[in-house]
Amino acid sequence: MPRDEPNVGVLLFLAYRAMERRVLEAVSAAGFDDITLAQARVFQRIGPDGTRLGDLAEQAQVTKQTAGFLVDQLERAGYVERVPDPSDARARLVRVAERGRAALPVAAAVVAEVEAEWAAHLGQRRMAALRDTLVRLREVTDPYAR
Amino acid sequence: MPRDEPNVGVLLFLAYRAMERRVLEAVSAAGFDDITLAQARVFQRIGPDGTRLGDLAEQAQVTKQTAGFLVDQLERAGYVERVPDPSDARARLVRVAERGRAALPVAAAVVAEVEAEWAAHLGQRRMAALRDTLVRLREVTDPYAR
DNA sequence: GATGATCGTCAGATTATCTGACTAATATCG
DNA sequence: CGATATTAGTCAGATAATCTGACGATCATC
Secondary structure (H helix, E strand, O other): OOOOOOOHHHHHHHHHHHHHHHHHHHHHHOOOOOOOHHHHHHHOOOOOOOEEHHHHHHHHOOOHHHHHHHHHHHHHOOOEEEEEEOOEEEEEEEEEOHHHHHHHHHHHHHHHHHHHHHHHHHOHHHHHHHHHHHHHHHHHHOOOOO | OOOOOOOHHHHHHHHHHHHHHHHHHHHHHOOOOOOOHHHHHHHOOOOOOOEEHHHHHHHHOOOHHHHHHHHHHHHHOOOEEEEEOOOOOOOEEEEEOHHHHHHHHHHHHHHHHHHHHHHHHHOHHHHHHHHHHHHHHHHHHOOOOO
8 A cells, every 4th residue: 555645744844853853862872961852942043142032932933931941941951041132131142051062063963964864865966956945945934034 | 144044954844834834723723723733743644544553653753652642632522533453453543533534625725725835936846856855855764664 | 201012031731742561462483 | 382572552650841821121112
C-alpha cells in the first residue's frame, strides 16, 4: 500500500524537526545537557546585541508569558542574562551570557554539518535553491519579517 | 541593523508554522473548534485505512503515551475511533470517524489555498522545486520513511 | 499633562509531554 | 512444541510548556 505523498506542511515539519533534533543532541552531548527543546527554540532567536522578550516571543511564536518562563530557566542555568534596554526603561534585553556563548559554536557546527549532509544528498544546486526559496517564502509566512 | 539570514532550520520552521496555523484557524472557524494543535498534529497522520497508535506516535514524533493521550481526546470528541487491527490482536487501528471525516475537506481546502498562495508568490516552478526537494530530503531526515 | 498603547510580570489553570512499569499478544528459535 | 524475547498498547505519576486574564510601570501622542 503506497503512502500518499504528504503535503508540503508535513514535509517542512520533517526537515525542521530533523535539524532541531540533531542540534539539540549535539549541544546536549557537549555538556549543555540541561537545556530543553522549548528553551533552545527561544535561545536561538537571541540576536547578537540582545533581544527583547516580546520579540523573542513573537519569533518563537509563543506568548510572552511562555517566553518569559523559558528565559527564566535559561537565566538560572547561566545561558542568558537580562539587562536593561537603554532605549526603553520598560523593556529589558535578553542577552546570551557566558555559558550560552560557549554553546554557540557547538550549535553552529552541527547546523553546518547537517546542511552539508543535506547538500551532499540534494546536490549543491538544489540546496542553494531550497534556501533561496525559503527566504522568499518568508515574505509571506513570517509576520515578524514583514 | 540588518538581521542575519536565519539558518535553514529556522526558515523551515517559519514556513511549517505558517501552514499549520492557517489550517488550524480554518478548521476551527468551520466549527471544529475543540481541536487543539497537538491533536491536529496526530490527526493529520491517520491514513485512509487507519493507522496504529505506535505509527502515529512515530510520525508525529512524540511518545506513544502522548499519542495515546491525544487520541483519547480526539476519540471523545468524535473525530476518531479505535478499531481492532485484524492482522494483530495486540494492536488497534486509529481511524477517522464521522466528525473527523467532516473536517477533512475543510483542511484539504486550506492546504490547497495556502499552497496556491505560495505558488503565486514563488512562481509555479519554484514551488514545484520546493516540494520535490523536500520529498528528496525526506530520505535523509525521516526515520519513518526509511 | 491626560490618555491610550506597550513592556514585562504575576497568578492561576490547563495541556502536552516524558519515564518507568506493566499486560497481552506475537515472533523466534532451539 | 515450548521457552524466550519482542512488540503494541495502557496505566500511573511527575514534569514541562502553554495559555488567558489582570496588573504596574513606562512611553508616546496630542
